[in-house]
Amino acid sequence: MTHRLFDSVVDALNSQLESVQLPDYLQNVRATRFSLGHIPPNITIRHIGDPFPEFSSDEPGVSSRRVDQGSNTSEVDTNDVHITEEDERTKGIQFLVELEYKGDMWIELQVDLLLNYPSPGFIKLPVKLKIVDLGIHSLAVIAHLDHQVYISFLCDVNDDEFDDILKNPTASRGKRIDIIRSMHIESEIGDDLDGSVLRNVGKVEKFLVEMMRGLLRDELGWPGWIHLDFRDDDDDDDEDQEQEAAAVQDGQHEVHHHHHEDIHDDASDTTR
The missing domain is CATH 1.20.5 (Single alpha-helices involved in coiled-coils or other helix-helix interfaces)
Structure with a gap:
């Protein structure tokens, strides 16, 4: 299951990287390996309730239960006594958590660095980079619904929205956030390179840092989320x-x- 999860993360990253517009000095960027590392995040549960209705909006078997999407309350209607076994199975549970992470997770990328002098693509140099030292301190939501897990980041703990979300966890969420507080890139490249190549490697690192920040913000910041589907194994x-x-x-x-x-x-x- 672990290797399958890691492969899924790499495949998802590569799917997103295909849509990234690269500068003229880069070509063929791809994710090759991923590891969660050994240091877990610090997680504090702030609220427990029902999953956001958006998580079930694409499920045909659940759509008929989304009768109160406009409500901003997570209280259960005690007058509804007609709860079937299917309702209980698909209702799920959601945790609003404060997540602080400064661990050893890493992502390995490979990219071709192009030296366009004296002609375009005169030299193609493969570069291996490892994204490390990820720093995150955000308010996140983790929902479990019908053998599926949804993970999304709502705001940074220093954002003005932090207290508002804690006071009303089911209220409308704000715009996407910059999830990553800190990030470092290690480059694996030969030492016998001239100054122009090294300067270009620095440009590559800067570009990839901003690119990864943007991808994580767009994919994990609300209203985006990670969707882990475990139904196939059970079926x-x-x-x-x-x-x-x-x-x-x-x-x-x-x-x-x-x-x-x-x-x-x-x-x-x-x-x-």
């Missing part, structure tokens, strides 16, 4: 169990059928 397990049960049942039926034929043959021999 596959259920299907396998159903197939195994059917095979066992067929086998029992076949054994019973042959046993019945044997008894019938014995009875015929006795008659003769």
